[in-house]
Amino acid sequence: MKSWMYDAIIYIYALSLLFYFSDFAEPNRRAKQFGTGLLAFVWVLQTLFFIFRVEDLRQPAVFSMFDSLFFFAWLIVTVSLVLNIVFRMDVLVFFVNIVGIAVLALNFFTDENVSPLLEQWHxxxxxxxxxxxxxxxxxxxxxxxxxxxxxxxxxxxxxxxxxxxxxxxxxxxxxxxxxxxxxxxxxxxxxxxxxxxxxxxxxxxxxxxxxxxxxxxxxxxxxxxxxxxxxxxxxxxxxxxxxxxxxxxxxxxxxxxxxxxxxxxxxxxxxxxx
Structure with a gap:
């Protein structure tokens, strides 16, 4: 289920940015609304995915690059949604989230079981x-x-x-x-x-x-x-x-x-x- 959820996050994230790009290229209020709604849905899926992973690991999920990058992408979506609501910076939301989806894509090349900790550290x-x-x-x-x-x-x-x-x-x-x-x-x-x-x-x-x-x-x-x-x-x-x-x-x-x-x-x- 987590695999399908992660794939869904990527696809919905990309679709959200396509709507934002459409609005960026030519102002379209409906496209912006769709983009914001999909981005909010991405945030919900990311939050659920993170919760499920923490429950599986039985520890805070920042001990591997996979978890760290995912947390970073979650922060980007969170901050961009807040900025969009408070300051109405649509252009900023678009460019920041380009980095966000790139980070999630980079996560495909990480080993989610690798920890940066030295074994002897306690x-x-x-x-x-x-x-x-x-x-x-x-x-x-x-x-x-x-x-x-x-x-x-x-x-x-x-x-x-x-x-x-x-x-x-x-x-x-x-x-x-x-x-x-x-x-x-x-x-x-x-x-x-x-x-x-x-x-x-x-x-x-x-x-x-x-x-x-x-x-x-x-x-x-x-x-x-x-x-x-x-x-x-x-x-x-x-x-x-x-x-x-x-x-x-x-x-x-x-x-x-x-x-x-x-x-x-x-x-x-x-x-x-x-």
């Missing part, structure tokens, strides 16, 4: 659950912020060139996009700091302090430093919005690099293609 599951959950939440926040920065640069470029179109009319103002992007960085950065702090506590408890020099840990510290630099430039130096948007996209590139490093270079965060 700590409370709650600590690991909070550590991983906070990290995934921070990545979701950074993703939404990066998409907003991309929208900002696109809108800013089109306005400078005075190229008016129906698409531009549907985008929020530059000020609203900029503030929303900043808020998501403001949410994601503390989450990542807390996650890394718990991870370091985890290493101390297990007596694996040498892993603090692991590429994954070092790159996570670099990601935090980059986003703190972005916040400093915004709050202290009042840099222009376009410059901040570019720096925000560059910061998200470090987040993506962090994911790659965790799979190919890290000694204890290898979750995928194993």
């Amino acid at each position: 700590i409370e599951d709650e600590l690991l659950f909070i550590h991983v959950s906070l990290a995934i939440c921070s990545y979701a926040a950074f993703l939404v912020s990066a998409v907003l920065s991309g929208m900002y640069l696109f809108l800013n470029h089109m306005l400078k060139k005075k190229r008016w179109s129906q698409t531009l009319k549907r985008l929020p103002s530059l000020d609203k996009i900029d503030k929303s992007s900043y808020v998501f960085v403001l949410v994601g950065t503390p989450f990542l700091i807390l996650s890394l702090t718990l991870g370091l506590v985890w290493l101390h408890i297990t007596g694996h302090l040498q892993l603090m020099l692991d590429p994954k840990v070092l790159n996570s510290l670099l990601v935090i430093a980059v986003y703190l630099f972005y916040l400093t430039q915004r709050l202290s130096f009042k840099k222009p919005g376009a410059t901040l948007a570019l720096w925000n996209l560059a910061a998200f590139a470090f987040v993506f690099a962090n994911f790659v490093i965790s799979n190919f270079l890290s000694r204890f965060h290898q979750w995928i293609w194993m």
Whole structure:
């Protein structure tokens, strides 16, 4: 049943994005309503799938790359639905969920039985659950912020060139996009700091302090430093919005690099293609 449910999630998700794309290409209120309704149904199916998996595993379902990616995709759908209801950002919902369905598709190449834990580690599951959950939440926040920065640069470029179109009319103002992007960085950065702090506590408890020099840990510290630099430039130096948007996209590139490093270079965060 779980296999059929996962397939249904993918197909309904894709159909939802097709309706969103139809509305994006040519404004169509009915298409947008169908897209939003199907996306809400995807969220329901994802939630049920996650509950069933937790019951099967008898533990928090974030201990494999399969579960982590699925949780990340669930967060993307959740955040996009909230944004659509509160802020009416249809274009943002479309582009964020392109990443969401790509993540679910990537899950086909993961081994759902592989755990990133070293066999000799014995700590409370709650600590690991909070550590991983906070990290995934921070990545979701950074993703939404990066998409907003991309929208900002696109809108800013089109306005400078005075190229008016129906698409531009549907985008929020530059000020609203900029503030929303900043808020998501403001949410994601503390989450990542807390996650890394718990991870370091985890290493101390297990007596694996040498892993603090692991590429994954070092790159996570670099990601935090980059986003703190972005916040400093915004709050202290009042840099222009376009410059901040570019720096925000560059910061998200470090987040993506962090994911790659965790799979190919890290000694204890290898979750995928194993």
